[in-house]
Amino acid sequence: MDLTLKVWRQANAKENGRFVEYKVKGISSDASFLEMMDILNEQLVTEGQDPVAFDHDCREGICGACSMYINGRPHGPDKGTTTCQLHMRRFKDGDTITVEPWRAKPFPVIKDLVVDRSAFDDIIQAGGFVSVSTGGVPDANAIPIPKRKADLAMDAAACIGCGACVAACKNASAMLFVSAKVSQFALLPQGRVEARERVQNMVAKMDELGFGNCTNTYACEAACPKEISVANIARMNREYLAARVIAPND
Amino acid sequence: MTKLDAKIPKGPLSEKWTNYKTHQNLVNPANKRRLDIIVVGTGLAGAAAAASLGELGFNVMCFGIHDSPRRAHSIAAQGGINAAKNYPNDGDSIYRLFYDTIKGGDYRSREANVYRLAEVSNNIIDQCVAQGVPFAREYGGLLDNRSFGGAQVSRTFYARGQTGQQLLLGAYSALSKEVGKGTVKMYTRHELVDIVIIDGRARGVIMRDLVTGAIERYAAHAVVLATGGYGNVFFLSTNAMNSNGSAAWKAYRRGAFFANPCFTQIHPTCIPVHGEYQSKLTLMSESLRNDGRIWVPKEKEDAEKIRKGQLKPTDLPEEKRDYFLERRYPAFGNLVPRDVASRAAKERCDAGFGVGNTGLAVYLDFADAIKRLGKKVIEARYGNLFQMYEKIVDENPYETPMMIYPAVHYTMGGLWVDYELQTTIPGLFAAGEANFSDHGANRLGASALMQGLADGYFVLPYTLQNYLADQIRVPRISTQLPEFEAAEKEARAVINKLLSIQGKNTVDSYHKKLGLIMWDYVGMARNREGLRKAIDMIQELRADFWKNVKVPGTNEMLNPELEKAMRVADYLELGELMARDALMREESCGGHFREEYQTPDGEALRDDANFFFVGAWEFTGDNKEPALHKETLVYEYAEIKQRNYK
Numbered sequence: 023m024d025l026t027l028k029v030w031r032q033a034n035a036k037e038n039g040r041f042v043e044y045k046v047k048g049i050s051s052d053a054s055f056l057e058m059m060d061i062l063n064e065q066l067v068t069e070g071q072d073p074v075a076f077d078h079d080c081r082e083g084i085c086g087a088c089s090m091y092i093n094g095r096p097h098g099p100d101k102g103t104t105t106c107q108l109h110m111r112r113f114k115d116g117d118t119i120t121v122e123p124w125r126a127k128p129f130p131v132i133k134d135l136v137v138d139r140s141a142f143d144d145i146i147q148a149g150g151f152v153s154v155s156t157g158g159v160p161d162a163n164a165i166p167i168p169k170r171k172a173d174l175a176m177d178a179a180a181c182i183g184c185g186a187c188v189a190a191c192k193n194a195s196a197m198l199f200v201s202a203k204v205s206q207f208a209l210l211p212q213g214r215v216e217a218r219e220r221v222q223n224m225v226a227k228m229d230e231l232g233f234g235n236c237t238n239t240y241a242c243e244a245a246c247p248k249e250i251s252v253a254n255i256a257r258m259n260r261e262y263l264a265a266r267v268i269a270p271n272d
Numbered sequence: 273m274t275k276l277d278a279k280i281p282k283g284p285l286s287e288k289w290t291n292y293k294t295h296q297n298l299v300n301p302a303n304k305r306r307l308d309i310i311v312v313g314t315g316l317a318g319a320a321a322a323a324s325l326g327e328l329g330f331n332v333m334c335f336g337i338h339d340s341p342r343r344a345h346s347i348a349a350q351g352g353i354n355a356a357k358n359y360p361n362d363g364d365s366i367y368r369l370f371y372d373t374i375k376g377g378d379y380r381s382r383e384a385n386v387y388r389l390a391e392v393s394n395n396i397i398d399q400c401v402a403q404g405v406p407f408a409r410e411y412g413g414l415l416d417n418r419s420f421g422g423a424q425v426s427r428t429f430y431a432r433g434q435t436g437q438q439l440l441l442g443a444y445s446a447l448s449k450e451v452g453k454g455t456v457k458m459y460t461r462h463e464l465v466d467i468v469i470i471d472g473r474a475r476g477v478i479m480r481d482l483v484t485g486a487i488e489r490y491a492a493h494a495v496v497l498a499t500g501g502y503g504n505v506f507f508l509s510t511n512a513m514n515s516n517g518s519a520a521w522k523a524y525r526r527g528a529f530f531a532n533p534c535f536t537q538i539h540p541t542c543i544p545v546h547g548e549y550q551s552k553l554t555l556m557s558e559s560l561r562n563d564g565r566i567w568v569p570k571e572k573e574d575a576e577k578i579r580k581g582q583l584k585p586t587d588l589p590e591e592k593r594d595y596f597l598e599r600r601y602p603a604f605g606n607l608v609p610r611d612v613a614s615r616a617a618k619e620r621c622d623a624g625f626g627v628g629n630t631g632l633a634v635y636l637d638f639a640d641a642i643k644r645l646g647k648k649v650i651e652a653r654y655g656n657l658f659q660m661y662e663k664i665v666d667e668n669p670y671e672t673p674m675m676i677y678p679a680v681h682y683t684m685g686g687l688w689v690d691y692e693l694q695t696t697i698p699g700l701f702a703a704g705e706a707n708f709s710d711h712g713a714n715r716l717g718a719s720a721l722m723q724g725l726a727d728g729y730f731v732l733p734y735t736l737q738n739y740l741a742d743q744i745r746v747p748r749i750s751t752q753l754p755e756f757e758a759a760e761k762e763a764r765a766v767i768n769k770l771l772s773i774q775g776k777n778t779v780d781s782y783h784k785k786l787g788l789i790m791w792d793y794v795g796m797a798r799n800r801e802g803l804r805k806a807i808d809m810i811q812e813l814r815a816d817f818w819k820n821v822k823v824p825g826t827n828e829m830l831n832p833e834l835e836k837a838m839r840v841a842d843y844l845e846l847g848e849l850m851a852r853d854a855l856m857r858e859e860s861c862g863g864h865f866r867e868e869y870q871t872p873d874g875e876a877l878r879d880d881a882n883f884f885f886v887g888a889w890e891f892t893g894d895n896k897e898p899a900l901h902k903e904t905l906v907y908e909y910a911e912i913k914q915r916n917y918k
Contacts, residue, residue, distance in 0.1 A: 034829070050547055052666075057551050060780070067778045067824050067833060075830055077339060079512040081552045083660065084437055085343045107663050132483055133830040140460065143340050147452035151445035152404045156324040156729045157395070159402035163359060166413030176406040176431060179438060183342055212404045 023049050023115035027062065029074055030122045035130050035138075041120075051111040055098065056081060056088065058110055059121075076135040083107040083247065086182030089189070090135055091122040096186035096245040104184065104247040124185055126194035128232045139185050141231045142199060148227035149220040150203045152212050171209050178205040180248045190245035193234025198242035200228050201258035202250050208261050218265040225262060276529070276888060276903040279690040280384040285909045286366075289388045292691070293734055297741030304329035307740050308492035308748065310477055312464050312519055314341030316436075316721060317704025318498030319443035320728025326450035328733060330740075333490055334447065335462045335479060337514055342444045345500055345512040346724060349436025350557035350657070351420060352428035353400075353721040355393040360417050364425040366390045373719060374910045376422040376609050377684070377712020378862035378878065380532070380886070383907055384691055385709045392730040393722050397429055399729055403442040407431050420717040421558050422609040422917075428718045433557055433656045439721055443728070462488075463835065464519040465763040467495060467526050467700065470755045474700035478759050480767075482835065485828040487760055487767075489751035493743045494699045494736055497523060498728065501683035501705035503536065505843045505850065506795070507787025509680035510542060510555040516839040517846055520687050520706050528695040529888035529901060531688035531708035533846070534854035537715055537863050538796050539681035540566075540613035543664055544633040553679040554664055556636070556657055558717040561606045563641035563650065564674070566617070568625040568634050570594045575625045585627065585635055585673050596620055596634075604917040611714040611863045611876075612917060614678035618796050619874060621677070628675045637673035678796060682720060684711040684863065685853070688888040688903070692735035693727060696888075701736060703727035708886070713862025767827050770837045775820030779836045782817045786810065786840070786847055794851050799867040803855040807848055811895075814844040849889060849898060856900060859883045880912060 024047045032039030046062050053061075056078050063073035079087040088105040092098035098108045113119065121135065129137040179202070187198035204221050207213025213220070236255060243252045281288040281295075299307065307330055311322040314336035322334040336344060358364040369390040374381060397415070401407065407429050408416040417426040431438035450456040461482040468476040468491070476491035502517025503509040524530045541556045569575040570592050577583035596616055598605045608616075617634045620626065627633050642650050647670060651658070658669045665675070687695050687702040689709055694701050704724040711719065750756075793806035817840070825831045860869045860876035861883070869877040886903040 050549065052546050053549050054551070054664075057549050060551055061549055063833075064778055064780060067822060070824070072824055073833060075832055079338065079343055079514050080345065080348045081513060082348050082554055084434065085338075085345070085347050085512060086340075087338065087343050103663065107660070109663065109666075111666065136830060139339055143342075143448065143451075143458075143460075146445065146448045151449040152402065153449060154399075154402045154446075155327040156320075156399060156446070156733065159398045162357070162397045162401040162407075163414045165401070167409060168413055169409045169411050172406050172409045172413075175404075176408075176438075179406050179431075179441065180434065182437075183340065206406065207404050210404050210406070212402055 023051065023110065023113065025049060025113065026118040028118060028120045031074070031134055032131050034133055039131065049110055051109070053110045054081065054106060055092070055108040055110065056106050074135060075133040078106060081106040084182060086184040089124050089137060089184055091124060091189060093120050096124070096189045097247050102247055102249045124189035126188045128194060129185060129188065141233070142183050142185065144231060145196065145200060145224055145227050146203065149223035152207060153216060165211055167210060175206045175209040178202040178209070178250065178254050181250050182248055184247065186245045186247060187242035188233065190241040191234065192239065192241070193237060195236045195242070196228050196233040197236040197255050197258070198246065198250055198252065200224050201254040204258045204261060205254040208257060217261060221258060221261040222265055276688070276901055277690065278382060278903060279692060281691065285383065285387050288384050289391055296734060296738040299737050299741050299744060301329050303744045305331060307331065307743060308333065309494050309496065309736065310335070310490055310492040311496045311498060312477065313344065313498035313500065313704070313706070314338070314444070314447065315344035315346035315498060315500060315704060316440055316443055316724030317728040318344070318496070319440065319447040320725050321496055321498060321703060321732045322456050323443065323446035323450050324729050324733045325736065326453070326455035329455070332450070332456040333459065333492065334456050335459045335464065337461065337463045337482065339460055341447055341458065341460065342441060344440060345515045346440040346721070347437050348512060349721055350433045350555065351559040352418065352430035352435045352718040353396065353439060354420070354427050354716070354718040355397045355429060355722065356390055356427060357394055357397060359415060360426045362425045364427050368425065369393060369427065371910060372423050373710065373716060374712070375915060376716040377714055378876070378915055379712065379880070379907070379912050380861055380905070381710055381712030382905065383910060388731070389710050389723060389726050392726045395730055396722060396725045400439060400442050403445060405431065405438050405442040418559060419562055419607065421561060421607050421613070422716040430559070433559070433654065436721060439725065443725070464499070464522060465838070466522050466759045468755050468759045469526055469697060470749070470753060473698045475749050476751065476756060478756070478763050483830050485826070485831065487763055489756045489760060491749035491751045491756070493740055493746060493749070494701065496701045496703060496732065496736070497687065497706050498703040499706045501686065502846055503680045503683050505786065505847050506680040506790045507783045508545065508550065508553050508791070510539060510553050513552060518839050518842045520702070521842040521846055523687055523695060523697065523700060523702070525891050526697065527891065528697045528700060529688040529890050530685070530849060531886050531888045532685035532713070532853065533850045533889065534794065534857060534864050535684035535713050535862060536680060536850070537610055537682040537684060538614045538678045539610055540617055540678050541636060541676045542679035543661065544628050544630065544675055544677040554660065555679070555681060556661060556674065556676060558610070560636060560654060560657065563653070564606065564636040564638050565595055565640060566597050566606055566613070566634055566636055567593045567595045568620045568627060572624050575627060578627045579629060579631055594625070601917045608917045609714055609716060614796060615865060617678055633675040633677045635673035636676045638669065639673070642670065682715055684708065684713060684715055688886065692738065693731055694735070694739065699739065701732060703732055713864055766838070766841070767834065770821065770823050770834065770841070771827065773819065773821050773823070775822050777820050778822060779833055779840050782813065782821060783836070783840045783843070785813055786843060789813070790847055790850070794847070794854055797865050797867050798854045800855065803851050806851045810844060810848045810851065817841065817844055852898065853887055853889065856887060857883055878914070
């Protein structure tokens with residue numbers, strides 16, 4: 023199929039960006055979206071132009087590197103799918119496709135479609151862990167965990183940290199990302215020990231980094247390639263409330 | 273010729289590691305703060321090592337090429353992690369895990385290392401659970417296990433089809449905890465461009481900041497490379513796009529020996545190749561072989577009809593199907609090790625029984641399992657894999673059998689290390705897939721995660737201390753020393769050269785050509801003539817690359833084409849070394865299959881009389897033949913047998 027691409031080009035964080043139109047021809051419907059971008063880049067390099075920079079790595083939907091805003095939606099039209107798992111059979115011959123980077127203040131553009139998501143690492147460093155050092159831990163089966171709880175923790179832990187939730191949110195809120203990590207640990211006995219400090223520290227860091235507030239539109243859940251549930255946000259709010267208001271000295 | 277000393281501790285196999293730990297040198301807490309360690313890589317081995325060393329009080333600098341340490345390629349491992357817990361009470365033990373790994377590696381790994389790996393495997397599971405890794409559990413709340421290739425017990429722990437993700441996020445959380453505390457300084461989007469050697473010891477690295485292009489110097493008392501494998505030399509592999517062998521290659525060029533480079537794992541269950549524009553191959557977890565049955569049509573005519581789309585696989589009656597793994601290997605059936613399964617699939621396809629429009633695919637069929645267990649159970653076990661398959665192939669694997677074909681997945685070869693995981697350069701350590709140590713000629717499923725975490729959490733924190741104990745009087749090393757100056761200058765020269773060629777061919781075009789040479793001649797089946805041809809072809813391609821490659825842009829910018837060019841330049845040398853190693857090893861073992869050396873029924877024929885050694889190569893200069901050093905393997909405990917999965 024032949025396509026027209028409107029791609030956001032921006033040399034670096036300081037310069038202004040703009041859309042540039044490109045044509046690609048003879049794209050197979052079995053190609054992935056990123057393979058189509060590879061073809062565009064081969065074309066640009068051959069013509070002596072600067073290829074489009076974009077983050078990508080595993081191309082299996084698990085590393086969370088890819089981050090394109092395609093036709094107004096993070097990761098494109100498919101539900102529960104990362105950009106790298108999006109295939110060209112979802113488009114028609116002659117389509118015009120608009121490709122932008124994540125748009126959120128805490129994720130500044132580095133170049134073209136590449137943004138800086140280190141704010142997510144900062145939030146994890148503020149409390150997204152259980153404070154155990156290597157060695158000296160109990161036998162793995164010493165702590166039975168109800169399967170139901172372990173499964174819910176796994177649902178939350180499936181987050182790939184891509185930032186689509188922030189990009190989809192009109193407030194650039196990171197609540198879905200933060201609540202997924204808070205929930206994973208809040209649901210497990212290993213994480214309960216520090217639950218109180220964790221939720222407060224992570225929320226404080228999130229606010230400090232300039233992520234917006236949650237207004238319950240659920241745009242984050244709709245855009246999440248791993249379909250992380252907004253129920254995690256409710257759980258985090260409850261954890262936060264318990265830590266700050268209900269029983270702060272408990 | 274340097275004599276390779278593996279420094280294996282004395283004593284019976286089961287006491288070696290305990291003996292080592294009891295007698296090793298330690299560093300007191302006040303001195304730890306004054307010692308700097310560089311860890312390159314943030315996958316399981318790198319993140320685990322950086323976190324654990326930070327916890328001990330060392331001053332750690334950790335580098336990764338991604339925008340976040342959480343994106344290292346360990347994240348993509350699907351199936352699981354082995355441990356000798358024997359929770360299912362099915363007869364497992366440390367010795368059995370050790371023995372299965374030695375046998376699975378076709379008797380080309382080092383006994384003492386493998387035993388230690390099996391020994392610490394149980395600690396890994398305990399550690400990960402304590403970190404909050406959500407492993408699969410039974411209804412009683414205890415941990416669940418499943419079986420994997422090459423074993424007759426169920427010893428694999430898993431977190432749905434995302435075990436690597438969950439383990440890496442566990443290690444990443446431990447790393448993040450230390451970064452937050454300030455014991456580890458994290459550098460993201462940094463790529464190693466050289467290693468600095470001073471007075472024969474590794475004392476630092478030259479890094480390129482991938483965002484600004486700045487060439488930076490970092491000094492330390494010891495350097496750890498945990499930079500993964502080099503499977504992407506084949507262009508098409510299951511590795512992530514940015515996975516590369518360049519850090520290990522720089523170490524080789526600076527004097528570290530490279531061991532068994534030809535030992536490559538071709539994984540049997542991957543989604544077949546579909547087009548020239550294809551950028552990578554997708555693995556379908558080995559765990560699928562627990563319930564899926566592998567087959568091709570019994571008759572060539574049926575295979576041809578299927579290829580032409582005139583016959584549907586679901587319409588082919590049972591008696592006209594050839595479940596070739598079950599037929600050839602009744603004892604292990606569909607759960608034979610990866611090398612055996614891959615070769616058997618290739619043999620059927622080469623003989624004309626392959627399916628799919630290219631004829632390079634076999635079926636992995638779940639119809640029986642769905643009948644036996646119900647769709648729900650299958651969905652719970654493999655749902656995400658089935659979904660991924662459907663996304664890529666556009667076929668529903670619940671209704672029609674999956675098509676699979678072998679693809680490059682893992683490299684058992686890597687930097688030669690001794691028992692302490694130290695390379696032949698003092699102070700330079702290698703961990704995880706970047707070293708060669710534990711998997712011999714073939715790695716068993718669910719053992720890569722085990723090795724990465726074993727090296728990072730439980731081996732390096734001890735062995736590095738032993739090395740650093742006599743470094744406590746060495747003051748912080750200055751990056752102004754002439755060795756840093758020289759290494760930086762060399763790195764800049766390579767970059768400038770690449771940018772100045774401005775030829776007519778893209779970097780990817782060279783990478784694809786190299787990949788085809790490697791796949792055709794240094795892939796699943798190799799022979800003398802083909803390997804010689806491959807060496808010539810690679811040399812020619814390399815010469816052409818340095819004359820005609822086109823790298824756009826400048827150094828002082830985010831320049832992915834330049835990054836790729838630097839990696840491909842190294843692959844063009846590494847590929848040749850792999851071919852040389854394969855040519856030298858005149859036997860078949862594990863993933864290395866030389867067509868000249870096989871049994872009458874097509875099984876790999878080892879030659880223990882002549883090749884019972886680790887082949888370690890020493891760099892002798894550009895375009896010069898490398899020198900081979902042999903570490904003769906000494907087996908005191910495992911009985912060496914012909915591998916038999918029948």
